[in-house]
Amino acid sequence: MLELVVEQGVHATPMSQVAKEANVAVGTIYHYFENKNQIIEEIYSMISKDFGVVLMANLPEGSYKKKYQAMWLNLYNYFVGNPLAFKFMEFVGVPPIITSEIRKRSIKNFTNVRDFMLSGILSKDLRDVDLRLIMQVSFGTAVSAVRLKSKNELPMDEKQVQDAVDIAWDSVKYKPV
Amino acid sequence: MLELVVEQGVHATPMSQVAKEANVAVGTIYHYFENKNQIIEEIYSMISKDFGVVLMANLPEGSYKKKYQAMWLNLYNYFVGNPLAFKFMEFVGVPPIITSEIRKRSIKNFTNVRDFMLSGILSKDLRDVDLRLIMQVSFGTAVSAVRLKSKNELPMDEKQVQDAVDIAWDSVKYKPV
Amino acid sequence: MLELVVEQGVHATPMSQVAKEANVAVGTIYHYFENKNQIIEEIYSMISKDFGVVLMANLPEGSYKKKYQAMWLNLYNYFVGNPLAFKFMEFVGVPPIITSEIRKRSIKNFTNVRDFMLSGILSKDLRDVDLRLIMQVSFGTAVSAVRLKSKNELPMDEKQVQDAVDIAWDSVKYKPV
Amino acid sequence: MLELVVEQGVHATPMSQVAKEANVAVGTIYHYFENKNQIIEEIYSMISKDFGVVLMANLPEGSYKKKYQAMWLNLYNYFVGNPLAFKFMEFVGVPPIITSEIRKRSIKNFTNVRDFMLSGILSKDLRDVDLRLIMQVSFGTAVSAVRLKSKNELPMDEKQVQDAVDIAWDSVKYKPV
DNA sequence: TATGAATGAGAGTTCATTCAT
DNA sequence: AATGAATGAACTCTCATTCAT
Numbered sequence: 244m245l246e247l248v249v250e251q252g253v254h255a256t257p258m259s260q261v262a263k264e265a266n267v268a269v270g271t272i273y274h275y276f277e278n279k280n281q282i283i284e285e286i287y288s289m290i291s292k293d294f295g296v297v298l299m300a301n302l303p304e305g306s307y308k309k310k311y312q313a314m315w316l317n318l319y320n321y322f323v324g325n326p327l328a329f330k331f332m333e334f335v336g337v338p339p340i341i342t343s344e345i346r347k348r349s350i351k352n353f354t355n356v357r358d359f360m361l362s363g364i365l366s367k368d369l370r371d372v373d374l375r376l377i378m379q380v381s382f383g384t385a386v387s388a389v390r391l392k393s394k395n396e397l398p399m400d401e402k403q404v405q406d407a408v409d410i411a412w413d414s415v416k417y418k419p420v
Numbered sequence: 421m422l423e424l425v426v427e428q429g430v431h432a433t434p435m436s437q438v439a440k441e442a443n444v445a446v447g448t449i450y451h452y453f454e455n456k457n458q459i460i461e462e463i464y465s466m467i468s469k470d471f472g473v474v475l476m477a478n479l480p481e482g483s484y485k486k487k488y489q490a491m492w493l494n495l496y497n498y499f500v501g502n503p504l505a506f507k508f509m510e511f512v513g514v515p516p517i518i519t520s521e522i523r524k525r526s527i528k529n530f531t532n533v534r535d536f537m538l539s540g541i542l543s544k545d546l547r548d549v550d551l552r553l554i555m556q557v558s559f560g561t562a563v564s565a566v567r568l569k570s571k572n573e574l575p576m577d578e579k580q581v582q583d584a585v586d587i588a589w590d591s592v593k594y595k596p597v
Numbered sequence: 598m599l600e601l602v603v604e605q606g607v608h609a610t611p612m613s614q615v616a617k618e619a620n621v622a623v624g625t626i627y628h629y630f631e632n633k634n635q636i637i638e639e640i641y642s643m644i645s646k647d648f649g650v651v652l653m654a655n656l657p658e659g660s661y662k663k664k665y666q667a668m669w670l671n672l673y674n675y676f677v678g679n680p681l682a683f684k685f686m687e688f689v690g691v692p693p694i695i696t697s698e699i700r701k702r703s704i705k706n707f708t709n710v711r712d713f714m715l716s717g718i719l720s721k722d723l724r725d726v727d728l729r730l731i732m733q734v735s736f737g738t739a740v741s742a743v744r745l746k747s748k749n750e751l752p753m754d755e756k757q758v759q760d761a762v763d764i765a766w767d768s769v770k771y772k773p774v
Numbered sequence: 775m776l777e778l779v780v781e782q783g784v785h786a787t788p789m790s791q792v793a794k795e796a797n798v799a800v801g802t803i804y805h806y807f808e809n810k811n812q813i814i815e816e817i818y819s820m821i822s823k824d825f826g827v828v829l830m831a832n833l834p835e836g837s838y839k840k841k842y843q844a845m846w847l848n849l850y851n852y853f854v855g856n857p858l859a860f861k862f863m864e865f866v867g868v869p870p871i872i873t874s875e876i877r878k879r880s881i882k883n884f885t886n887v888r889d890f891m892l893s894g895i896l897s898k899d900l901r902d903v904d905l906r907l908i909m910q911v912s913f914g915t916a917v918s919a920v921r922l923k924s925k926n927e928l929p930m931d932e933k934q935v936q937d938a939v940d941i942a943w944d945s946v947k948y949k950p951v
Numbered sequence: 952t953a954t955g956a957a958t959g960a961g962a963g964t965t966c967a968t969t970c971a972t
Numbered sequence: 973a974a975t976g977a978a979t980g981a982a983c984t985c986t987c988a989t990t991c992a993t
Binding site for chain 4: 724745760
Binding site: 251252253254255333334337338339340343370372373375376379380382383384386387388390391394396397403406407409410411413414415418 | 428432510511516517520547549552556557559560561563564567568574583584586587588590591592
């Protein structure tokens with residue numbers, strides 16, 4: 244589809260090439276999309292929609308820690324398994340290509356994740372800091388790990404992934420004052 | 421200078437506008453830069469050069485923990501104090517605008533930071549995990565905090581900054597097996 | 598079509614003017630031609646293609662001399678009747694505008710002319726000198742005559758054209774040692 | 775000096791390069807020349823001036839034929855010995871780069887050649903055709919020969935040069951009605 | 952619905968020329 | 973006289989978008 248966009252960058256991907264790749268005429272695309280930017284936004288929305296589902300999938304029974312680590316791994320594995328999605332979010336899904344309005348609109352896909360985090364804070368499984376800091380940091384550690392792998396700086400074998408999960412958990416787990 | 425680029429994106433900033441903003445003629449710019457991309461790369465290099473110096477500036481005497489936290493705060497404060505630099509690195513300093521070759525070339529500015537981290541691992545002040553994971557995560561937590569502030573999601577008052585520093589340190593500090 | 602090019606020179610004829618003259622938009626031209634140079638090359642090829650046909654058209658029965666003179670007149674008349682083609686070949690169809698590769702590619706249009714000349718040498722109707730010298734000189738005398746006319750230095754009435762034909766023939770006709 | 779112009783074409787040779795080649799600043803050039811075109815015209819004039827002198831140099835005593843052939847060889851050898859001058863006259867010294875006014879102005883350098891030709895007609899050594907046709911054809915045969923050599927189509931050894939001289943002479947020599 | 956030729960504003964870049972030093 | 977930084981008009985070419993078919 245639009246791996247073109249990921250590989251070449253939005254501005255280096257003319258509509259004519261998009262059309263050719265899709266085996267349709269340029270005009271056809273404009274039947275279904277208002278303009279080029281809308282296509283990008285559509286892709287962004289599609290990927291965003293995945294998130295909420297993917298992150299909370301198959302969380303194990305048991306301790307909050309186990310659940311959190313499973314969720315973190317879900318995120319890590321999703322990005323590792325969908326490098327195009329990862330690169331798209333990293334390089335394309337940023338202003339000014341994706342406006343903050345669009346970004347806000349996709350936050351709703353995260354409500355379940357947010358609720359999960361919030362419950363962790365309330366149950367004293369997670370640090371008593373602002374929810375958004377917890378979320379951002381959790382997202383950040385996962386992205387850090389994926390980056391190392393996608394840039395081939397680290398192979399991210401089983402042990403290294405485990406290190407990363409540990410780091411993630413230690414960064415957010417409850418800490419008594 | 422080129423806050424234009426930060427505000428509008430590289431591709432949305434024509435040379436004509438850059439020239440007008442700088443109060444020179446378009447041609448003049450081409451006396452000093454080969455082409456548009458070189459300007460971007462030059463800015464990238466300039467900001468990169470700052471990093472190594474800024475991060476290691478005024479580290480306090482005392483424990484490794486104190487030093488690490490000071491370094492982390494240096495990074496955080498630099499980005500908060502230079503929002504243009506932050507946005508530039510986040511949104512412009514990515515492929516395909518900045519090639520990986522250019523990125524590699526600027527790694528040398530980080531050798532002192534790398535050495536500092538390495539010494540922490542060896543002295544058992546930092547986790548015994550891959551150096552690059554430590555660095556990426558440290559960078560990541562700082563970026564997470566800056567993002568929250570720059571997007572006005574959190575005010576990042578003194579307490580919140582302290583929370584972030586704690587999180588950062590807990591994520592990388594030594595952990596006996 | 599591109600009499601503009603002939604009248605003003607290639608470099609003095611911007612694409613915008615070409616487009617306006619053709620009553621189309623600039624972009625339209627770029628649907629059909631890769632770039633400006635390709636247009637020039639296309640014109641060059643078109644004119645070249647004419648040559649082989651025009652020169653050998655309607656050669657009379659009879660002596661070789663008669664045939665040669667008819668051929669020479671074909672060339673002369675073609676250029677006189679197509680002053681744009683003449684000027685194009687004289688002023689535009691030269692390096693570095695037309696690369697030697699393009700020129701070589703169009704030589705094939707002359708094979709019939711070349712064969713005609715060669716047969717004249719073998720039948721001892723033409724001088725026993727290198728074929729290419731014969732061809733170049735024949736072309737040269739015709740061009741000389743056309744130049745005199747196109748620059749209005751001579752009216753080239755019937756008598757003067759006959760003089761030129763005679764000169765051409767005498768320059769290449771067989772000469773016993 | 776401006777072999778640059780010959781090698782690259784006028785329009786592909788920026789003044790900055792001309793200046794660098796001459797080891798002066800661009801501004802300096804504009805002290806001595808009005809503009810770029812004037813430089814070209816100056817070169818054209820210089821080469822033109824040579825002509826009248828070169829062509830009539832060292833003509834042997836004896837028959838008109840001998841003199842003519844010597845003159846023709848002078849022209850041929852000049853161009854072969856000065857390929858830059860040849861290429862300049864062929865590719866640069868044409869409209870619209872060199873205006874017809876400039877060309878006319880340089881005709882005066884040929885008056886001695888013209889007189890020589892005219893005397894040949896009057897003495898019945900040359901054909902009784904228009905003087906300008908004689909001159910143009912003489913020039914044309916020489917150029918044809920030089921072209922074959924400069925394009926490496928023919929080596930133009932002694933025999934081939936002799937052939938070319940013979941052709942030239944036969945094309946213009948007197949022919950009784 | 953689907954096409955793709957046509958559009959033309961606007962991009963990056965060049966370079967002849969000027970002029971303060 | 974000599975410099976070369978500065979100029980900006982003008983160039984070639986791109987590409988998102990339109991619309992007649």
